Structure formats: C-alpha cells, structure tokens
Amino acid sequence: MAAALVRLVTAFLLLAAQVTCEYGMVHVVSQSGGPKGKDYCILYNPQWAHLPQDLSKASLLQLSDWTSSLLCSPGDLPASGFSDQIPLVARGKCTFYEKARLAQGSGARGLLIVSTEKLVPPGGNKTQYEEIGIPVALLSHKDMLAIFRRFGRAVQVALYAPNEPVLDYNMVIIFVMAVGTVAIGGYWAGSGDVKKRYMKHKRDDGPEKQEDEAVDVTPVMICVFVLTCCLMLVLLYYFYDQLVYVIIAIFCLASSTGLYSCLAPCVRRLPFCKCRVPDNSLPYFHKRPQARMLLLATLCVAVSVVWGVFRNEDQWAWILQDALGIAFCLYMLKTIRLPTFKACTLLLLVLFIYDVFFVFITPFLTKSGNSIMVEVATGPSDSATHEKLPMVLKVPRLNASPLALCDRPFSLLGFGDILVPGLLVAYCHRFDIQVQSSRVYFVACTIAYGIGLLVTFLALVLMQRGQPALLYLVPCMLVTSCAVVLWRRELGMFWTGSGFVKDQPQLPWSPAKGPQPPKDSDTPRSQQPPGEELVKAPLPAAQPPEPASSTSEEARATASAQEAGSPSGCTTEPKGQDQVLPGSPAVIHTMPK
Incomplete structure (x- = not known):
C-alpha cells in the first residue's frame, strides 16, 4: 500500500x-x-x-x-x-x-x-x-x-518560441465577472427568500404574483445531482459530437429564462406600457400578462437565438455568451436554496472531490493521458464538429503574445465554479438578515471566494495547466465561514439553519389575555423578525375602546403603512394618513412596558 x-x-x-x-x-x-x-x-x-x-x-x-x-x-x-x-x-x-x-x-x-x-x-x-x-x-x-x-x-x-506573459489581463475581467455574479446573486437570493418568508401570509392573487418558488436542496438531491454530473461528463467525453448540440440547446433555453428573470423586476418598475392582453383561453395567456412582459420575453429569446446562430464568431460572440451565462447563474442562485450549512458543506465537499478526480486523476485512466474535465471544457481537438460547450465564462487573451494563436485563445471559468460557491454566499446572506448580524457572514464569504479565485489563478500560472477551481475555493470559503461562526458563537443555529423564522410566525403572547410581556422576555431583540412589533403589538390597556368601523379602518391603515416597503411599492393608505415608520413614537407608544 x-x-x-x-x-x-x-x-x-x-x-x-x-x-x-x-x-x-x-x-x-x-x-x-x-x-x-x-x-x-x-x-x-x-x-x-x-x-x-x-x-x-x-x-x-x-x-x-x-x-x-x-x-x-x-x-x-x-x-x-x-x-x-x-x-x-x-x-x-x-x-x-x-x-x-x-x-x-x-x-x-x-x-x-x-x-x-x-x-x-x-x-x-x-x-x-x-x-x-x-x-x-x-x-x-x-x-x-x-x-x-x-x-x-x-x-x-x-x-x-516566445515567452508567454505570466499574467493575462483577461483574468482580471473573469475575476470581476465571477466575484460580481456571486455577490449579486447571493445578495439577491438571500433578500428575496427572506421577503417571501415574511410576506407569504399575505394574500396576493393578482396577475403579477410570482409563481417561481425556491427549491430546497436535500442530501438525496445532492447525491443524485453529483452522480448525474459524473455520468454526463463521461458521456460527453465519449460522445461529444452527438451531445454537444443538446447542451447548446439547453443553454439557449435556460439562459433566455435567466435573462428574463433578471430583467423582469426592472421592467415592472417602468411607469408606462401597463396594458394587458385581452381575455382569452390560450395557454400561458389566460392570466392576461402585460404587453411589456411579452416584449421582454421576445427580446430574451431573440438574444439567445442570435448567440446560437453566431456562437462560433470569436470576435464578439463571447460577450453574448458571458452575458447569458451570468443571467443564467443569477437565476439559478435565486431558484436553488440550501436550507442548512450542513447541506452547504456536503455539496461543496462532494463537488470538491468530483472536481479533483476529473482533473487530476482521470489522466491516469484515459488512453490519451488527457484530463476528462479539461478535454470536455475546451472541446476535443479531434472533434468533427469543432463545437465548444457554452457552460463557461470565456474571455479572449488580451496580451500581445503570439501563443494566443495556439489552442488556448480563451481563458475559461465554468459555471459550476460560480454556482456552487454562490449557494453558500446566498445562505450566509439569508442567515445575516435573520439574526441581524450586519451581513458579516455574507461579506466574509464573498471575500473568501475572491481570495480562493486568486489562488486558482496563481496555481494556473505556476502549473500552466487547467486547474479545478473548487480545489481552492471550497477550503477558503468553508474555513472562513466556520471561523466567523465560531467567533460569533452561533455554530448551532448556523449549522442547522434554526435561526430562520417559520413561514407562519406565531404570536409571542395571547391577545385574549390582554397586553402581557412575552414568555421569552430574555430573547435578544436581534432574533425577532423585523417589523413583527408593528403587526402584533396590542393597543394599550388605558386607551379607550373605539367603534369597530374605526378600529378596522385603523388596522387597514396600519397594514397599508407596512406594505409600503413591499417589493411591489403599492400603498392603499387613506389620504392624509401619516406613514408609521419603525422606531417612531407611535410604535414605541404601542409597545408594552
């Protein structure tokens, strides 16, 4: 042995x-x-x-x-x-x-x-x-x-044989795109998930209701996903010319969906072109979507089709591929959710082994002595189609080295090296919001991702061969997250995700018994969901009762004031009614002493 x-x-x-x-x-x-x-x-x-x-x-x-x-x-x-x-x-x-x-x-x-x-x-x-x-x-x-x-x-x-420059400027562009995608995607996914948790109890049956819900990843799903990745990678290695067009078609469909998901919130904020499709019984049109949303969907599909037709134009097609790829990554980060740090650790460690095996171990198992991962990512040199897989961010070489004419005209970074760490960043941001930790987990994890990516580039320069990015990203991010959680002494909540509130928050005390202090009076204020006092605070005992109609109007006005910060930005409060802000004297007055 x-x-x-x-x-x-x-x-x-x-x-x-x-x-x-x-x-x-x-x-x-x-x-x-x-x-x-x-x-x-x-x-x-x-x-x-x-x-x-x-x-x-x-x-x-x-x-x-x-x-x-x-x-x-x-x-x-x-x-x-x-x-x-x-x-x-x-x-x-x-x-x-x-x-x-x-x-x-x-x-x-x-x-x-x-x-x-x-x-x-x-x-x-x-x-x-x-x-x-x-x-x-x-x-x-x-x-x-x-x-x-x-x-x-x-x-x-x-x-x-000219010397190749040690560092190509395209690495800076890839670094900015990767770190920016992880940071924006993690922030967006975390904020959106928390808003859904707090607003889920509200009834919203309008046509603009968001139908896409986040998917919680379980350990069984992680194992199935990794096995599927292994099988697909091996099939691509042996049947590349037959399967590459399937991957291209999937990318066109998924990237157009991701681009629509990223641009839709911006289009909905526009103050014009809100007309809707007339009543009809057509599939996908019976909910009468807005005309501007249909135009946006058409535009996203058109961009994806243009890339699909001109994908081999090395002069400019890489810009469209990177834009569609970033939109796809943001969409996936918003859709897929890891519920616990335990699930995050399992996913990152399993894919860490997967990445190292297919880059460093498979050269000993193939007849050509080439890495299966690198061979598939860059496209086999003996491929009859000469097609490249689109599931990467690619930037052409920007230096003046003649070696850029050889088989390495682009620097590549796979989507998996963005999505997998981005899921951990999104989890950290959600946890930050729940425990009100001033986003310390989110910032630390994002910085760790940037450091891990720099170490990856350094290894690429020193070894002059393709590197498994997760080999350096996973240790940097997991060690940093564990260090922060140990420093804050929140390992239990962070590991199991118990710091998150449930979808239907319970009342801290029974309203039938009048205003009484909550049982968990020693619970720190940072663990209470923001805005909960405004909804659940009862009227003071010394305040005289008012008619039912007045009470209902006040309740509606209060609810309208709270909805003013909702994502839709719509308010239904009466004219002349002052909006109640958190921390204002009105809120403090209704809090029990």
Whole structure:
C-alpha cells in the first residue's frame, strides 16, 4: 500500500511538472515580397533543440515542401539534400527520430512535420535527444494549407518560441465577472427568500404574483445531482459530437429564462406600457400578462437565438455568451436554496472531490493521458464538429503574445465554479438578515471566494495547466465561514439553519389575555423578525375602546403603512394618513412596558 501511494504521488508530481514550453511559432514570409509575414502555431519538444525566444534572433530559412514523402528511408531524400533548408514532411510510417536523423544528415536546419491528427509533442529517448541537434516541430495540416494559400509555395520561415506573459489581463475581467455574479446573486437570493418568508401570509392573487418558488436542496438531491454530473461528463467525453448540440440547446433555453428573470423586476418598475392582453383561453395567456412582459420575453429569446446562430464568431460572440451565462447563474442562485450549512458543506465537499478526480486523476485512466474535465471544457481537438460547450465564462487573451494563436485563445471559468460557491454566499446572506448580524457572514464569504479565485489563478500560472477551481475555493470559503461562526458563537443555529423564522410566525403572547410581556422576555431583540412589533403589538390597556368601523379602518391603515416597503411599492393608505415608520413614537407608544 505504501509503495502504491509513493508511485501515485510521484506520478502526480510528474504530471504537475510537465514541459511548459511546448508551443512555438513559425513565422512565414513570401520570397517574392508578397503579403506581410504571419505567425502560425507549432508544437515542439525543447529536448530535441531549443528555439530562440525572439524572432529577431531566429534564422530565416527556405521552406522545402516535401509533403509527398514520409522521409522514413534514405531513398526519400532529394538528390541535392536539404542544405540550409527546413523540410516540410508528412507524419507517419516511422518515428520522429528517424525523420529527424535523415533530415539532419542531409543538411537541414530544422524539421516541420505536417499532421492531420491531434498535435502531440515529438518525443524520443535520452540518447536520441543527444544525437539530434535541429529543432523538430509539428504543424497542423490546416495551417499548412493556409500558408500555401496565402503565400504560395516559395516561402521562408523562422522558428521561435516566445515567452508567454505570466499574467493575462483577461483574468482580471473573469475575476470581476465571477466575484460580481456571486455577490449579486447571493445578495439577491438571500433578500428575496427572506421577503417571501415574511410576506407569504399575505394574500396576493393578482396577475403579477410570482409563481417561481425556491427549491430546497436535500442530501438525496445532492447525491443524485453529483452522480448525474459524473455520468454526463463521461458521456460527453465519449460522445461529444452527438451531445454537444443538446447542451447548446439547453443553454439557449435556460439562459433566455435567466435573462428574463433578471430583467423582469426592472421592467415592472417602468411607469408606462401597463396594458394587458385581452381575455382569452390560450395557454400561458389566460392570466392576461402585460404587453411589456411579452416584449421582454421576445427580446430574451431573440438574444439567445442570435448567440446560437453566431456562437462560433470569436470576435464578439463571447460577450453574448458571458452575458447569458451570468443571467443564467443569477437565476439559478435565486431558484436553488440550501436550507442548512450542513447541506452547504456536503455539496461543496462532494463537488470538491468530483472536481479533483476529473482533473487530476482521470489522466491516469484515459488512453490519451488527457484530463476528462479539461478535454470536455475546451472541446476535443479531434472533434468533427469543432463545437465548444457554452457552460463557461470565456474571455479572449488580451496580451500581445503570439501563443494566443495556439489552442488556448480563451481563458475559461465554468459555471459550476460560480454556482456552487454562490449557494453558500446566498445562505450566509439569508442567515445575516435573520439574526441581524450586519451581513458579516455574507461579506466574509464573498471575500473568501475572491481570495480562493486568486489562488486558482496563481496555481494556473505556476502549473500552466487547467486547474479545478473548487480545489481552492471550497477550503477558503468553508474555513472562513466556520471561523466567523465560531467567533460569533452561533455554530448551532448556523449549522442547522434554526435561526430562520417559520413561514407562519406565531404570536409571542395571547391577545385574549390582554397586553402581557412575552414568555421569552430574555430573547435578544436581534432574533425577532423585523417589523413583527408593528403587526402584533396590542393597543394599550388605558386607551379607550373605539367603534369597530374605526378600529378596522385603523388596522387597514396600519397594514397599508407596512406594505409600503413591499417589493411591489403599492400603498392603499387613506389620504392624509401619516406613514408609521419603525422606531417612531407611535410604535414605541404601542409597545408594552
């Protein structure tokens, strides 16, 4: 067992210490002075020979098109050899070493191998590396056709490998989008859930009644969800070309719904265009929705359709994808609710294991040696459709590195790295409001998410490979939440969610016995739901009784004053009636001494 553990750790360290300078550039210019020179991506192994980092230090040599030969035997060599040239040969039939040995023996200064398959670093053993002194690199067949189409057959090339910048500015944009989505989504979900709890006892059967209710996540639902994610990820790995269009269709539908959910509260506040659909018996229209809401729904669907049609336009389609993705995440954070910190911890720990397994462990289980998670997120290089999964935030590289032309033109962050931590942030905000803790849990958890994301970016820069973000986010957020709850000594309530009031709050005392102090007189005021005194405070005993009609009118006026802070913003209080504010003398006067 110990030996197996040592081998696993060694393999993990070797995997983390892979060669980082595998990508290089071939700069192509026309010998006849035609179009301006252009760079194309190559994949090379620096153990054959190193490439200069600066283009000005690279030799400009003639490219010899020898793709009709595989260069596996001396008979494949031209009679005049490859003196001071870089031959371009086809891949196959023999090893990279055999091709490089023949090319070097005939005077070549480098070797470019055209591959119609997935590009892999040309490898060999230590003895072969010592024998070969020319750079050996792979060029994709698509780039070869583009070179000849643009420059013709008479071209000169220079091979070089520029250093990639340590930090790309697009990471700043991804950081702002991710932290902003988690903060806004957690705040919105927490506030909306508490308002629903306090206002649920009110009757609201109007056409504007919100029909979407939050879904409480149970441990069984968490287990089913994680198993479904595992199954779907494996199916995407083996049947990517067939399932990618299903994921794209689901994203279009879900993102349009999320965009509508985010924009609907803003549209409802507009003071115009409130006309409704006439009476009808059509499905979804029998409740007579407002015309402006129908226009909003049409707009959201149109935005989603535009992205679906132009999703492969790398110049601007990523902006629509990020906007739809953020709206989708906000909608999911508002809809899904974790009722206890116990459920939060279970979900984060299970997905922590899931993320680490599919990024770091699956390379030992696949034939290609690639991570299933990274392969699916970035799209398999041998995919016939060349489609990418849309369930990520993506921002193009903003630096001037030529390596942006290679297979890493975008930086990605999966929706799961936003949604899963965002559910914990939403729980912290709801708990803050219930115990009136000045949002200390919400702020601390949001800051912990930002720190965890920065650590993720740092690991990405140091290892130069895809990282499971939850590996760093989960410990940061759970440790921070536990530290705050231990400091405030509220572990019991925070763990079980017992700090939340029930949907139907009970009266603190019986009104039949007159104004008496509540039994739990020692209960701190911070644990009482805000606004409860205004609704349940009885009249003072010394106040003379009034007629029933006057009493009912006063009750209605008081209820109207309380409704003034409701989300709808509508009031029904009589003209000239002063609005009663919390903490005003009128409220203090009705409180029992």
